[in-house]
Amino acid sequence: MQSAQRRRATALLLALPLLGVFRGAQAADAIADAAAGFMADPRAAGLSVGVIRAGTASTHHYGRPLPDDRTLYPIASLTKTFTGTLLAQAQLDGRLALDDDIRRHLDGDYPNLAFEGQPIRIHHLVNHVSGLPRLLPDMPDGPGDIPYPQRLRAFVAGSTRAGFYAALHRVELTAPPGTRFSYSNAAAQLAGDILERIYGAPFETLVRTRIAAPLGMPDTCITLTAGQRARLATGYEGGVPQPDFPNQMQAAGALKSTLADMLAYARWHLAEQDPAARLAHQPTDRADRYTAGLNWQIQRPGGRRVLFQDGTLPGYASMLVLYPDNGMAIVVLSNEIDAGTVGRLRTLVNGIAQALDAEAPAVP
Template identity: 35%
Template sequence: MKCLMSLCFFCCVFLQVQAQQPTTIQEIKTDSVAQKLLQYLAHKQADSAYTLAGEAFKKALPHDTWIAVCEKQLYGLMPFRNISFLRSKNGINKYKMDGIVPLQLLISLDNTDKIQVFLIQPFQDDTRKKVPSATDNAKQTSLDKTVDTLLENYINTLGNVGASVGIYINGKDYFYNYGETAKDNKQLPTNATLYEIGSITKTFTATLLAKAVIDKKLHLEDAITKYLPDSVAANTDLQAITLQQLSNHSSGLPRMPINISFTVTNYLQPYENYDNAALFAFLKQFKATRKPGVTYEYSNLAVGLLGVILERIYNKSYEQLVLEQIAKPVGLNNTKITLTQQDSTLLAQGYNEKGEAVPAWRFKSLAACGAIKSNAADLLRYGKQQLAVFKSPLQAYNQLAHQPTFSDGVQKVALGWHFLVEDADVVWQHGGGTYGCRTMLCVNEAKGIVVTVLTNNATNGDALGIKLLQALERLK
């Protein structure tokens, strides 16, 4: 087995899933490419398989070495049997399979959808906790059992600590909690437990943008330079970018500003020192690599900048805007950025991918991309405000924020909200992730279902939210 233990090279294998199924776009892309690879390997066509490899693969494993690996190792192990998907973490899918001995595969693609990571090694049964985690789920109704089918497996996976779930279905609210607010504290979360909601914050920013449009403070097609200091607006590479493109991730701005690394003094707090001076310095030097409005590229920078522009328009901080224009009108009493001492006692301790405790993020200029904290009760209430039937005080803004503004056949985006269903504009969602939390909010307008999942672990709680929505859609 020595060769298997050291066999860490960049490739991928298609899996006939027997248990859970990959559901996110990236997981599906990986399986699609991997299916081609498996076909090539099954026919011992190593050269063809190599055409699916990315640059990192080729650099780490030259062609001749790849051929030797296939002939001396892979072909002897195939066919793989009883392959099952276990989980996805950091973009890497983990699977279990039967071979000469039980094996596990770790697989991912690079950002060009080429094969990147493939690690094959003896199976390590590290997925279940020795003692099942606590829950307030009574497991009596069909809804209880549907929730528990997904949450029980999730919370009893090593590394996962706590989860709070809010569901609106058939005209009623339901809440379920699992695990602990901090490792070994024996304290079950409640619907009042606070979590970082990460990028779900971007939907709040989209609502504020829509309100500004309806208030006639701006137009979606306005160039961003109209609202920036003259020294920044002078950069011609910014002048074709619109406010709408900041919100739907088609602006051409990168995911993060390059100069943010120069402001970091604590690696656990990547945003806390990034202020307007640093932001404007980046924008002055920005050089466009693509035409705005054409390509989707998820950007924390773009939405953070949108928040700064809204601050400049209203002459108020981003947090003030959220509290005054969204939270207070609809009664989100525990949705905020700055926590009081009492709030802090309700904040779930977050844990990173290594299971280490990490602090909640602090923000300056990029707050609009991910700074909000909330709980299951508030986030479910916020999700319900997206449904027309509730006639929310935010209804006019929400209607505008829900209108599709970009689609490339893979991603379909409104203002901040992303669509789950390409052909029916009725399911909106947004996930969130920080160093210590993963969250998801899904809204199915057609079926009147809202789902929010909040977790204090940097694993796959966001994907869990989508799976739960799909399960509830089948249940209804």
């Protein structure tokens, strides 16, 4: 039996407008039911859900104030999939090879970026198997009375490119690159810097000119205009509004986007017609049971692929999931984060996917 809290959330969701057109009331009901579970949490703020199935897209929005297709959300680590896509384009352009020793594309001498003669290669930078730390310089432990989001925001805001490369010279690898999973924003930032060097343009410009503009994604960017800022969803953590997160992480997590834009991006990746999209989806690294393409986590339960990436920043959580063998994609954007938000998003996505296609593999 539903709890009183879940019944209240369901009633709220049924009262909110459902945007977009989707074939069949049953599909819309399945999405609303799954969203009700997410919004039942008292900390939930807003939620935008986009689904592509059999070539048809639908958008669904919940919360107070009610978001819409053009509400902007920081997409955090979903940015890394853009970085991976740009790397795929760079290989196809002949600007680099994914198997290159990264030191070929760095200024200065970095003998430390190899372990027993095995160097960090380009593809290691977007698969969390490079051996680089989570951040560069690595963030020290702070006073327990200062919340982690506040410490992280201040640390990132104070970071500089000079400090990043000074710390890169001090990195000590403890295993051959490609053999151990260790989450690294620093590696994705370095990948973005390499892209800037080989193309002679800022990362944001590369995203705009090589991905966003061709796909009709006007609101996917790092630096917001005044009009875009007015459409930015306020982020919440533990019910507390969060200030803007600084942009220094760039290729690792600085992009903002809308549900409309992210559905265009998901549709392009889902089709796998562009050689860069196909290359980005090819498994390049395997560490234990972890398999990844160019910043797409990949699972193949029952022979069917699921490619996914999630992202979190103070105040926001997001997830993008592709089911190429089922012709389906799901995008979820939320302006709330707590210890359980990513798990709730995973439950939401899996609930929608299973309701719409019983053969859709689950996101683990």
